[in-house]
Amino acid sequence: MTDFNIVLFDGFETLDAFGPAEIAGRMPEVWNLGYYSLTGGMVTSSQKIEVNTRPIKEMRSDCILLIPGGMGTRQLVLDSIFIKEIAKACDQAAFVLTVCTGSALLAKTGLLSGRRATSNKRAFEWVKSVNGEVKWVDQARWVVDGRFYTSSGVSAGMDMVLGFISDLHGADVARGVADSIEYIWNADKDCDPFALKV
Amino acid sequence: MTDFNIVLFDGFETLDAFGPAEIAGRMPEVWNLGYYSLTGGMVTSSQKIEVNTRPIKEMRSDCILLIPGGMGTRQLVLDSIFIKEIAKACDQAAFVLTVCTGSALLAKTGLLSGRRATSNKRAFEWVKSVNGEVKWVDQARWVVDGRFYTSSGVSAGMDMVLGFISDLHGADVARGVADSIEYIWNADKDCDPFALKV
Numbered sequence: 001m002t003d004f005n006i007v008l009f010d011g012f013e014t015l016d017a018f019g020p021a022e023i024a025g026r027m028p029e030v031w032n033l034g035y036y037s038l039t040g041g042m043v044t045s046s047q048k049i050e051v052n053t054r055p056i057k058e059m060r061s062d063c064i065l066l067i068p069g070g071m072g073t074r075q076l077v078l079d080s081i082f083i084k085e086i087a088k089a090c091d092q093a094a095f096v097l098t099v100c101t102g103s104a105l106l107a108k109t110g111l112l113s114g115r116r117a118t119s120n121k122r123a124f125e126w127v128k129s130v131n132g133e134v135k136w137v138d139q140a141r142w143v144v145d146g147r148f149y150t151s152s153g154v155s156a157g158m159d160m161v162l163g164f165i166s167d168l169h170g171a172d173v174a175r176g177v178a179d180s181i182e183y184i185w186n187a188d189k190d191c192d193p194f195a196l197k198v
Numbered sequence: 199m200t201d202f203n204i205v206l207f208d209g210f211e212t213l214d215a216f217g218p219a220e221i222a223g224r225m226p227e228v229w230n231l232g233y234y235s236l237t238g239g240m241v242t243s244s245q246k247i248e249v250n251t252r253p254i255k256e257m258r259s260d261c262i263l264l265i266p267g268g269m270g271t272r273q274l275v276l277d278s279i280f281i282k283e284i285a286k287a288c289d290q291a292a293f294v295l296t297v298c299t300g301s302a303l304l305a306k307t308g309l310l311s312g313r314r315a316t317s318n319k320r321a322f323e324w325v326k327s328v329n330g331e332v333k334w335v336d337q338a339r340w341v342v343d344g345r346f347y348t349s350s351g352v353s354a355g356m357d358m359v360l361g362f363i364s365d366l367h368g369a370d371v372a373r374g375v376a377d378s379i380e381y382i383w384n385a386d387k388d389c390d391p392f393a394l395k396v
Contacts, residue, residue, distance in 0.1 A: 021247060153379060183353040
């Protein structure tokens with residue numbers, strides 16, 4: 001069993017975190033879901049959902065780590081303690097997946113420098129400003145570079161996690177998960193219908 | 199402002215509840231989101247998310263009420279106290295929306311009897327067995343009958359809530375919300391790509 005850990009913080013975007021949680025939860029034979037925050041305890045999403053979490057320090061290494069976006073990221077990129085802890089967790093993780101402006105948090109750690117990555121196109125200028133050394137891809141549903149998966153806005157996180165399942169366990173398994181939640185999967189990571197609408 | 203209340207219980211399906219929460223939260227000028235359970239306090243989703251809730255008795259009338267599905271519904275249809283409280287809340291709500299096997303809970307209250315409704319096709323035989331007097335629709339992404347909206351499985355709840363926004367505020371508003379979360383909306387409630395896959 002591998003830990004599939006989701007990092008939460010005040011002002012996280014609900015679907016960024018819990019769309020992937022729904023999908024990862026459909027792989028109970030391989031992944032063990034956990035919810036973490038900097039100090040543990042209750043955190044509140046932008047949609048006012050109050051969620052209990054464990055402290056990041058308790059995470060085990062070699063996990064899969066997912067970082068959502070949301071308005072909370074605007075302050076957090078300036079929070080050196082948070083970024084240091086996230087950097088450590090990302091460093092020890094087997095894979096790091098970010099959704100939407102979660103890419104900005106990962107970019108701030110420096111771990112994306114020189115790598116290809118994407119984010120929400122509506123917040124793209126701000127995300128790019130966080131780290132200009134990342135090879136930002138301006139049209140992609142999600143981008144894979146080594147052990148880093150970064151997705152476009154909100155719903156794109158679900159497509160990415162299905163793509164991650166496909167990469168690790170095969171397209172049939174991913175398709176089975178999508179069907180089980182009656183989800184119409186955009187399976188082409190290069191198909192970004194929202195890139196040109198901004 | 200209208201309250202948009204989501205009823206949670208142990209074993210609720212995460213995306214059934216929090217996909218709609220994401221979407222409803224994009225209408226902050228008209229809807230005030232709240233999370234409730236029978237007695238209030240912490241409840242845990244099937245994907246192990248621990249969420250804080252308020253007691254159903256504190257709900258104000260004339261709200262929009264959303265009931266998710268999930269494995270927890272299997273026990274709850276047999277829980278007369280829960281069904282009685284849900285029936286009272288549904289009775290006082292302006293609109294009732296159910297996702298997936300949440301339709302079984304609503305059907306159990308008797309309020310759907312004689313009305314058209316749908317649910318997850320993978321659990322359809324069980325849901326139908328809960329109340330044979332409902333006009334169950336076996337191919338629909340979601341169904342509208344009066345103030346009752348019922349959707350198919352998990353992800354269909356997001357399409358339904360966008361359809362609900364479209365009915366109340368116009369298709370352009372719904373499309374704007376879908377775009378803002380980069381969601382590829384299945385806007386046709388009669389298009390059910392998963393009905394025939396079972």
